[in-house]
Amino acid sequence: EPEVTQTPSHQVTQMGQEVILRCVPISNHLYFYWYRQILGQKVEFLVSFYNNEISEKSEIFDDQFSVERPDGSNFTLKIRSTKLEDSAMYFCASSEAKNIQYFGAGTRLSVL
């Protein structure tokens, strides 16, 4: 069964450093998403991406965040200068159309 793959599973970084979280969506999917879940809190939408551009973003997704689909298979989330409060589980999701979103296992980001 096709699945969304995220790497790494755990990323530790120093405050102020840049991180790139990687995702390989399901191959025939056209819509891509990032969500995050701060420990003990709900899963929150960050951004959606379609046709090589952002289609929607939340208030959380400020200038420190960016997304890219650098080739035909990867979808990345970059945080330019990490803050302590960026520590969270980051989930990538993809969907074939605007309907069912399939999630990866997540990347746990720890900012020290």
Added chain:
Amino acid sequence: AQSVTQPDIHITVSEGASLELRCNYSYGATPYLFWYVQSPGQGLQLLLKYFSGDTLVQGIKGFEAEFKRSQSSFNLRKPSVHWSDAAEYFCAVVYNTDKLIFGTGTRLQVFP
């Protein structure tokens, strides 16, 4: 504002007992409705969805959910819980955009 409420933070049941997890959504229009499950260290797995039609929907792992428009609810049920069902369960909705709005989750504990 669009929101999803899961009033039960933590539920404990005995193996073999029935289960009902509650979910209510705000906002007047009927959204697309989803239940996801998150096992420890895992991503979010889709259990079932409701878009339209029959208000009782069947999902994987023996789960079902019933949409009740009059109560703005989409409760998840299972007639007989197995120990492997212990996990965190998230109700989520999509309105006119493609972002999922999640509830805060219900942690299910199953005793033998």
